[in-house]
Amino acid sequence: MSFVVRHILPWIKVVLSQALGLGCLFLARDYLAGNAIISLLLVGVTASLAGRVLGLSVYWIPIQLLLPFALVYSNVIPAWLYLTGFVLCALVFWNSATGQVPLYLTNTKTWAAIQALAKEAGAKTFIDLGSGSGGGVVFLARALPDLQVTGVETAPLVYLMSKLRVAIFAPANATIRYRNIWQEDLGGYDLVYCFLSPVPMPEMYRKARSEMRPGTLFVSNSFTVPGHPPDRTIDVADGRKTRLHVWKM
Ligand SMILES: C[S@@+](CC[C@H](N)C(=O)[O-])C[C@H]1O[C@@H](n2cnc3c(N)ncnc32)[C@H](O)[C@@H]1O
Known part of the structure; x- marks a missing residue:
C-alpha cells in the first residue's frame, strides 16, 4: 500500500491535473489564436497549480510544465535525450526512491553553527x-x-563530484567514502550530523543510540524523532529558519 501511495498516487494526480489543464485549454481555445507555445504553457501552468492543490510538492512543478511540451514534441526530441536525462537524475537522486532521502544542501550559516557546536x-x-x-x-x-x-x-554522480571537490579544495583532515549510511559504525565519531528526511529518522536515531559513545552528539538538520525530543535545538539565523536538533548520547 505504501508503495502505491509513494510512487503511483503522485502520477495519478499528475494525470488528473494535466487533464484539468487540457480542459482549460479547451475553454480558452478561441483566445489563443492557435499559438502552440502559449497553449502548452497554459496546460502546464494549470496542471502545476492543480497539482499543488491536490497535494503534490513543488518538485513536481517543472515536470508538470515540461510534460505537455515533451508529449507534443515527442517526434522531434530524440529519444536518447530522455534516456540521458533519466540516467543523470537517477545518478544524482539515487537515494530518493529507495530511502526517501533526496538531495538538498545545508547552507553556509548552518555549517558555521555546526562548526561552533563541534568546537x-x-x-x-x-x-x-x-x-x-x-x-x-x-x-x-x-x-x-x-x-x-x-x-x-x-x-554515484554526487559521490564522484564530492570526491573531486574534496581532493582539490580540502585539507588532509577531510575524507569522502562511498558508503551506505546504514553500514557506517557511528561508534568512532564525537559528532554525527545528518540532513535526511522524516522517513529514516526513527531508525537512524535507534542506530545512533546503540552505536555512539556516551557524551557524543547526534545532530539532525530540521527533522526530529517522534517520541524523543532533542536535548537542545539551535535556531540558525538563515533564510529558511534552519533548526539543528541535538541529542547528547
Ligand atoms: C539532504 S542531502 C544532504 C547533503 C549534505 N549532508 C548536506 O547537508 O548538504 C542527503 C544526502 O544523503 C544521501 N543519502 C541518502 N541515503 C543514503 C544512504 N543510504 N547512504 C549514503 N548516502 C545516502 C543522498 O544521496 C543525499 O546526497
Whole structure:
C-alpha cells in the first residue's frame, strides 16, 4: 500500500491535473489564436497549480510544465535525450526512491553553527551521513584543522563530484567514502550530523543510540524523532529558519 501511495498516487494526480489543464485549454481555445507555445504553457501552468492543490510538492512543478511540451514534441526530441536525462537524475537522486532521502544542501550559516557546536563540544571526529556534494566536509575541514571530517555518500554522480571537490579544495583532515549510511559504525565519531528526511529518522536515531559513545552528539538538520525530543535545538539565523536538533548520547 505504501508503495502505491509513494510512487503511483503522485502520477495519478499528475494525470488528473494535466487533464484539468487540457480542459482549460479547451475553454480558452478561441483566445489563443492557435499559438502552440502559449497553449502548452497554459496546460502546464494549470496542471502545476492543480497539482499543488491536490497535494503534490513543488518538485513536481517543472515536470508538470515540461510534460505537455515533451508529449507534443515527442517526434522531434530524440529519444536518447530522455534516456540521458533519466540516467543523470537517477545518478544524482539515487537515494530518493529507495530511502526517501533526496538531495538538498545545508547552507553556509548552518555549517558555521555546526562548526561552533563541534568546537564547543571539543569534537575530534565528525561525520556527515549522506554528505551530498561535500560542501560541509570541505567547510569544516578547513575551519577546524584538528577535526577529522568524514563524509559518506552513495549517489554515484554526487559521490564522484564530492570526491573531486574534496581532493582539490580540502585539507588532509577531510575524507569522502562511498558508503551506505546504514553500514557506517557511528561508534568512532564525537559528532554525527545528518540532513535526511522524516522517513529514516526513527531508525537512524535507534542506530545512533546503540552505536555512539556516551557524551557524543547526534545532530539532525530540521527533522526530529517522534517520541524523543532533542536535548537542545539551535535556531540558525538563515533564510529558511534552519533548526539543528541535538541529542547528547
Ligand atoms: C539532504 S542531502 C544532504 C547533503 C549534505 N549532508 C548536506 O547537508 O548538504 C542527503 C544526502 O544523503 C544521501 N543519502 C541518502 N541515503 C543514503 C544512504 N543510504 N547512504 C549514503 N548516502 C545516502 C543522498 O544521496 C543525499 O546526497
